[in-house]
């Protein structure tokens with residue numbers, strides 16, 4: 222039988238494919254996870270559980286849009302609102318029973334800064350038969366106010382301490398989920414590994430204020446009171462395609478600093494190309510929340526198909542051959558070549574004469590673009606090779622060539 226090109230080993234766990242639902246609303250109960258497994262997801266990280274269930278504000282989701290399409294989402298939701306016992310005694314056994322043997326189930330746990338809670342939670346969840354545990358030390362809203370979540374994840378000593386405590390309660394692989402709300406993720410990642418982490422997951426959401434309803438001067442999303450009046454908000458967690466650059470940065474920085482630690486990458490994965498980007502910066506499994514919340518579980522079909530076709534077209538053979546491929550090409554600014562003889566050229570068969578490049582180059586570039594007859598042209602003597610024209614061109618009609 223032909224080898225499965227998407228199969229990958231992650232902390233000793235064989236994955237049928239690298240795509241997991243991340244810990245979030247798509248994994249908030251057993252029914253959803255079972256449906257996702259049937260549709261072909263490789264695994265799921267269950268919605269984070271604590272000793273006590275949480276309660277949420279309503280509403281709690283807001284979006285940032287470009288031309289009507291959401292590109293990023295903010296949430297002020299907390300963790301599982303269902304009792305721990307429901308998960309341990311009912312839902313996890315049901316998920317195990319009704320999903321294929323190779324579907325990977327990861328329980329996400331959270332406790333406070335004292336280590337004992339982490340040991341107990343790890344022991345409790347390990348008994349359910351899940352494949353691994355993910356430690357949520359990264360929720361950026363609500364939890365830090367109670368010295369949990371990102372409060373722990375921003376402090377290397379605490380990260381090491383709670384990871385070690387969780388290890389004490391389990392023999393299962395432990396993934397530590399890191400927060401992007403730090404200046405430097407490397408010391409935190411190292412602390413998790415020193416505490417015994419078998420893998421790192423990155424990133425959780427980016428703390429943000431997504432917008433203001435300017436008619437009512439209320440930040441979004443609103444939390445209403447019982448009379449649906451007096452709406453108020455707080456800083457929330459930003460996710461979706463708009464955070465992908467932040468996720469890629471953090472994952473690549475972890476992979477460069479800790480080349481032997483497996484990484485589960487996430488933050489804005491929507492299409493198979495984004496999955497390849499995360500693999501190339503060092504992730505070997507991938508987690509998705511927002512794209513599933515917006516477009517449903519069935520996106521797994523295109524994700525898998527696109528990735529299989531890419532592996533075949535590039536003759537990689539297996540997924541693991543992609544992992545980390547872009548890392549050698551990330552260097553320091555100082556080490557970058559400067560003032561190369563590169564200039565822009567307009568690809569006339571693609572150009573729709575939208576003239577975004579003309580406007581941008583005139584006012585913020587080097588006045589190198591003009592109309593010549595019925596065509597836009599670049600003057601190679603004036604062009605500085607800055608790349609602005611390619612950024613604004615909606616027809617993708619700019620290429621870069623050696624200065625003639």
Ligand SMILES: Cc1cc2nc3c(=O)[nH]c(=O)nc-3n(C[C@H](O)[C@H](O)[C@H](O)COP(=O)(O)O)c2cc1C
Pocket residue numbers: 243244245246268269294295296298299300301329357360398424425426459460461462464487488489490508509510511512
């Ligand atoms: C509404 C919502 C709830 C979330 N709840 C959790 C959670 O309980 N535990 C957790 O570790 N991450 C939680 N996350 C973060 C996601 O798992 C993920 O790290 C983040 O959204 C980035 O991935 P994405 O861009 O694919 O959404 C939540 C995200 C959203 C949008």
Ligand code: SF4
Pocket residue numbers: 564565581582586587588589590599603604605606607608609610611
């Ligand atoms: S690369 Fe910069 S300077 Fe050159 S044409 Fe484009 S916008 Fe103008």
